[in-house]
Amino acid sequence: MDENHKKFLKHLDSSVDGVLWAAKWLIGKGYDVTLRPASRAPSRKDWKDHADGGDIFIQQRVEVKHLGVSFSGRDDWPFGSKFIVCAKHSFDMANPKPLAYMIVSADKACIAFVKSETSNHWQVETRTDSRYDSVTQEFYLSPLEYVSFVPASD
Numbered sequence: 001m002d003e004n005h006k007k008f009l010k011h012l013d014s015s016v017d018g019v020l021w022a023a024k025w026l027i028g029k030g031y032d033v034t035l036r037p038a039s040r041a042p043s044r045k046d047w048k049d050h051a052d053g054g055d056i057f058i059q060q061r062v063e064v065k066h067l068g069v070s071f072s073g074r075d076d077w078p079f080g081s082k083f084i085v086c087a088k089h090s091f092d093m094a095n096p097k098p099l100a101y102m103i104v105s106a107d108k109a110c111i112a113f114v115k116s117e118t119s120n121h122w123q124v125e126t127r128t129d130s131r132y133d134s135v136t137q138e139f140y141l142s143p144l145e146y147v148s149f150v151p152a153s154d
Contacts, residue, residue: 019055030095032059060099070107073149077112083147085114088124088138104152111150118146 016038023033034057063086069078077083085091085101103112122140129135 015055023056026056026058033057034059061094061096062100062102063098064102064104066104066106066108068106070105070109071112071149072105072110072151074144074147077144077149081144082123082141083112083114083144084127085122085140085142087129088140091116091119091140109152111152113148113150114142114146118142121146 019035023035026033036054036057038055071077083103091097097116100113100115103114105111119140122142124138125141126136126138129137
């Protein structure tokens, strides 16, 4: 075994502590973590058979709503210039925060996405929740410029 390969294996072995530490840190932040297996190539020429596909994978939270009305994009969005993201308390208390909110058209022909990274542009409005009798709460609303509309067939 050549010296560079020995050094590589030593560095690979020493990286395990950092990967485990990072996984524990992510778990503490509320993420579901999957650690990927690592294998050691017996020689440098075998490296391709032992290359890993990454160290850690985290699952991302996405909240989905299915509307009772159809839309095909921004031009026929039925709620004017604003997009109701969610109830304020649900986002504020979420751990981890959703990566995005996905709103599906009634006919499932279009999906509207808003990423949580745009939350600094959201506004708070108190509204009556039309699904219930006499329930008023605060909602986050996003300007449409931060919403992506995608045909479901894509």
